[in-house]
Amino acid sequence: MEVLTMNGTAVHAEAAAGKGRRYRLDRPELLAPAGNLEKLKFAVHYGADAVYIGGQSYGLRSNADNFSFEEMREGVEFAARYGAKVFVATNIYAHQEDLPGIADYLKQLEAAGIAAIITADPAIVETAMAHAPGLEVHLSTQQSTMNWQAVKFWKEVGLPRVVLARETSMEEIREIKSKVDLELEVFIHGAMCSSVSGRCVLSNHFTDRDSNRGGCCQSCRWKYDLHQDHGPVGDPGDHMFTMGSKDLCMIRHIPDLIEAGVDSFKIEGRMKSIHYVASVVGAYRQAIDAYMADPEGYALRPAWEEEIGKAANRPLNTGFFYSTPGASEHIYEPEEKPAPYDFAAIVREYDPKTGIAVVEQRSPFRPNTEVEFVGPGGRSFKQVAGPLADMDGKAVDVARHPLQLLRIRTSEPVAPLDMMRKKIGSA
Numbered sequence: 001m002e003v004l005t006m007n008g009t010a011v012h013a014e015a016a017a018g019k020g021r022r023y024r025l026d027r028p029e030l031l032a033p034a035g036n037l038e039k040l041k042f043a044v045h046y047g048a049d050a051v052y053i054g055g056q057s058y059g060l061r062s063n064a065d066n067f068s069f070e071e072m073r074e075g076v077e078f079a080a081r082y083g084a085k086v087f088v089a090t091n092i093y094a095h096q097e098d099l100p101g102i103a104d105y106l107k108q109l110e111a112a113g114i115a116a117i118i119t120a121d122p123a124i125v126e127t128a129m130a131h132a133p134g135l136e137v138h139l140s141t142q143q144s145t146m147n148w149q150a151v152k153f154w155k156e157v158g159l160p161r162v163v164l165a166r167e168t169s170m171e172e173i174r175e176i177k178s179k180v181d182l183e184l185e186v187f188i189h190g191a192m193c194s195s196v197s198g199r200c201v202l203s204n205h206f207t208d209r210d211s212n213r214g215g216c217c218q219s220c221r222w223k224y225d226l227h228q229d230h231g232p233v234g235d236p237g238d239h240m241f242t243m244g245s246k247d248l249c250m251i252r253h254i255p256d257l258i259e260a261g262v263d264s265f266k267i268e269g270r271m272k273s274i275h276y277v278a279s280v281v282g283a284y285r286q287a288i289d290a291y292m293a294d295p296e297g298y299a300l301r302p303a304w305e306e307e308i309g310k311a312a313n314r315p316l317n318t319g320f321f322y323s324t325p326g327a328s329e330h331i332y333e334p335e336e337k338p339a340p341y342d343f344a345a346i347v348r349e350y351d352p353k354t355g356i357a358v359v360e361q362r363s364p365f366r367p368n369t370e371v372e373f374v375g376p377g378g379r380s381f382k383q384v385a386g387p388l389a390d391m392d393g394k395a396v397d398v399a400r401h402p403l404q405l406l407r408i409r410t411s412e413p414v415a416p417l418d419m420m421r422k423k424i425g426s427a
């Protein structure tokens with residue numbers, strides 16, 4: 001058996017009969033969303049073992065930027081430098097008219113170095129196995145798999161991995177793992193469908209955008225008013241509510257997930273920001289590594305939860321893992337608070353001799369703003385931004401131009417792809 005290393009951890013590569021690459025990890029995989037090439041680079045840099053992306057066709061996030069084949073090749077090459085892999089979501093439920101061209105599309109994914117597709121439709125499963133044998137086929141959560149007999153069925157079909165439905169409990173995961181030897185991928189963080197995932201037609205009904213063909217407009221998060229018979233109940237706005245669910249967060253339950261035998265920890269959110277992806281991936285990376293290094297001495301660190309909270313501000317819960325969410329697990333109040341921190345800039349260069357960094361602006365900031373630099377592995381420090389200069393050395397009073405390059409002195413060393421963020425309202 002060939003042994004490779006991935007982010008310092010042993011990886012056993014097993015060639016499944018006629019299937020091309022096959023990896024079995026000695027630790028759970030951290031699988032992150034990447035809505036575009038830049039997000040892919042941040043996800044991998046902050047510790048993802050694998051990322052999932054959308055191509056131009058057959059995926060469920062038609063509003064995400066989605067990748068061309070050329071961008072996929074670049075993403076695969078970048079990820080490979082870290083020992084990470086790239087998966088492509090091809091998880092629509094296909095109508096007949098969607099299928100012509102699917103074999104060519106899958107062959108091109110294979111040629112681009114994509115490790116696996118995530119798919120739900122048996123027509124795509126069968127086509128991939130027949131025409132692109134170098135691609136692993138992972139069964140999408142869209143198939144709503146929640147019992148061991150179903151997992152066994154997909155194993156017998158020849159699939160190496162099943163992404164369980166978000167509605168699967170921890171007890172059910174343990175039972176599935178004890179009965180079937182197949183990789184299980186589980187959502188551990190991010191938005192939930194208020195309906196059973198993959199079974200919702202709210203978006204189709206309200207906007208004619210099919211959630212099972214990539215068009216969901218998140219109708220469950222809209223604001224609704226209460227009507228009865230022919231009119232509103234009370235004054236308009238009296239009973240305003242949403243149908244959205246709290247977001248899933250399992251950072252407090254890493255030992256349970258690992259001990260239940262989950263092979264891949266999946267973070268939701270291909271539409272989310274770089275700041276969100278990097279912060280969430282960074283926090284889970286640290287938690288998983290801490291547990292794997294010392295299961296007995298493992299303890300949750302408040303800094304991991306704080307890091308997640310700095311990039312997003314939706315209420316969190318543990319989804320279906322420990323009990324079926326009840327009335328208190330929905331978001332009734334249509335109040336979306338912004339994240340407490342704003343992503344201000346990306347570090348592009350750093351000169352250790354001068355202590356000067358070149359940063360690329362992502363939201364306005366000024367000298368004298370309190371900023372925080374954050375890197376992979378929980379490395380972070382705060383400072384007050386001193387004088388700013390453009391690349392010609394001219395003083396800048398407000399970094400107001402998107403993507404503008406600026407020089408700034410940092411109080412501690414930084415590295416390319418570190419993030420600089422500021423408290424909301426501090427500039």
Ligand code: SF4
Binds near residue numbers: 193211217219
């Ligand atoms: S409308 Fe909401 S519940 Fe329905 S598919 Fe979209 S996100 Fe899920």
